[in-house]
Amino acid sequence: MSPATEKTPSAVFLRGIWEENPVLIQLLGLCPALAVTNTVENAIAMSVATTFVLVGSSSIVSLIKRWVPAQVRISTYIMIIATFVTIVDLSMGAVAPGASRALGAFVPLIVVNCMILGRQEAFASKNPLGFSVLDALGVSAGFWIALLILGGVRELLGAGTLLGVQVMPVAWEPWVIMILPPGGFLTLGVVLLLMGWWTERGEETEEAVQPRRWPQGVRTEQPAGRVRAGSGGSDGTDRTGGRH
Amino acid sequence: MENLAYVFFSAALINNFVLAYFVGLCPFFGVSNRVSTAIRMGGAVVFVMTLTSLAVSFLNAYVLPAAPYLRLISYIVVIASLVQIVEITIKKVSPTLFRQLGVFLPLITTNCAILYLALFQHARGYDFLEGLFFALGAGAGFTLALFLMASLRERAELADVPSAARSMGLAMIIAASLSMAFMGFAGLFSS
Numbered sequence: 001m002s003p004a005t006e007k008t009p010s011a012v013f014l015r016g017i018w019e020e021n022p023v024l025i026q027l028l029g030l031c032p033a034l035a036v037t038n039t040v041e042n043a044i045a046m047s048v049a050t051t052f053v054l055v056g057s058s059s060i061v062s063l064i065k066r067w068v069p070a071q072v073r074i075s076t077y078i079m080i081i082a083t084f085v086t087i088v089d090l091s092m093g094a095v096a097p098g099a100s101r102a103l104g105a106f107v108p109l110i111v112v113n114c115m116i117l118g119r120q121e122a123f124a125s126k127n128p129l130g131f132s133v134l135d136a137l138g139v140s141a142g143f144w145i146a147l148l149i150l151g152g153v154r155e156l157l158g159a160g161t162l163l164g165v166q167v168m169p170v171a172w173e174p175w176v177i178m179i180l181p182p183g184g185f186l187t188l189g190v191v192l193l194l195m196g197w198w199t200e201r202g203e204e205t206e207e208a209v210q211p212r213r214w215p216q217g218v219r220t221e222q223p224a225g226r227v228r229a230g231s232g233g234s235d236g237t238d239r240t241g242g243r244h
Numbered sequence: 245m246e247n248l249a250y251v252f253f254s255a256a257l258i259n260n261f262v263l264a265y266f267v268g269l270c271p272f273f274g275v276s277n278r279v280s281t282a283i284r285m286g287g288a289v290v291f292v293m294t295l296t297s298l299a300v301s302f303l304n305a306y307v308l309p310a311a312p313y314l315r316l317i318s319y320i321v322v323i324a325s326l327v328q329i330v331e332i333t334i335k336k337v338s339p340t341l342f343r344q345l346g347v348f349l350p351l352i353t354t355n356c357a358i359l360y361l362a363l364f365q366h367a368r369g370y371d372f373l374e375g376l377f378f379a380l381g382a383g384a385g386f387t388l389a390l391f392l393m394a395s396l397r398e399r400a401e402l403a404d405v406p407s408a409a410r411s412m413g414l415a416m417i418i419a420a421s422l423s424m425a426f427m428g429f430a431g432l433f434s435s
Binding site: 027028030031034035075078079082083085086089090105108109111112113114177180181182183184185186188189190192193195196197199200 | 263264265266267268269270273313316317320321324355356359360363364367406407408409410411412413414415416417419420421423424427
């Protein structure tokens with residue numbers, strides 16, 4: 001818990017990757033996360049575009065925060081985001097027409113990605129430029145991880161390939177459902193269930209420790225508290241280590 | 245007229261915004277806890293979608309041919325101000341309805357389904373009337389999906405599921421089965 005409140009550069013960056021992962025924990029930006037993750041290639045293209053928009057708009061919002069009146073701040077943020085999305089949309093059409101066609105309307109839809117507006121409102125509008133860029137990069141990295149997990153699982157099971165390269169044995173019968181819309185919901189559902197199970201398992205072991213220490217710790221409350229905080233902390237690092 | 249019916253049912257069932265295109269997922273998972281709120285949200289979305297479609301027809305015809313690169317920005321500005329106007333009007337005309345809609349109206353601004361509707365209407369080259377039916381169909385499909393989801397989640401709340409599934413995981417699996425069921429509509433219109 002403590003890293004969330006600390007404001008060191010590394011804490012600001014790392015928080016977005018796991019503890020406040022935009023897709024897997026906060027369930028923000030689900031539309032692009034599910035719609036374009038039928039192949040890894042699309043997932044990467046969407047992540048690149050989103051990272052550019054998020055970092056760009058976070059820096060601008062952080063720079064002009066002093067001159068934006070509170071009543072019109074949301075519209076201002078949306079205009080800034082829309083400008084960056086227009087840049088991405090037009091340059092993607094020129095530089096990578098294939099990716100632009102594959103993503104279709106989902107590039108313009110980055111404007112209404114609640115994850116981006118959320119970062120402006122919750123962080124960039126209150127913090128200096130450096131921290132805002134770090135925060136945007138951290139959240140983007142979290143977005144990358146979530147999209148790569150979803151895109152990887154769906155392409156592997158749905159087409160037997162990864163980035164277009166055949167990975168599964170030729171005899172593998174592709175689960176076509178995985179690259180169709182239901183596969184997106186299904187994959188994210190299974191990932192969330194696994195994460196719920198994992199978190200719960202951590203809490204259970206924490207509880208299992210607690211009663212055993214309780215009789216000794218009843219009189220002096222401090223040791224019990226310290227044990228709990230310690231196990232929670234180590235659990236947190238375990239979780240991060242296990243995932244990457 | 246057959247064409248308009250096709251546009252309506254295609255947007256509502258076959259290409260359901262939520263279950264086939266993955267747009268408008270935030271309200272789909274956010275306000276699908278209760279059937280009553282789900283229906284209210286659906287009504288608000290139908291209303292704003294219809295107005296948006298009219299505004300987009302107007303913009304496409306008179307404003308955007310002069311400056312196509314401003315498409316995205318003008319759509320989002322129009323949607324945001326439209327929602328604001330609707331909010332002020334309802335507040336003045338019917339305070340009861342305003343209280344009932346509550347936080348849902350401003351939330352619609354960031355509902356990607358509305359912007360998607362605007363972009364799609366342009367991409368498919370729908371004219372005024374087709375656009376109107378497209379908006380009504382998309383709104384009806386959104387409301388239907390939201391209603392089904394809310395009903396299922398109200399049931400699931402009483403079910404004895406493992407506590408790990410009490411999070412959004414279960415809702416995702418429910419959405420997956422709904423989405424699978426809606427794939428069956430693909431055969432509705434055989435040419």
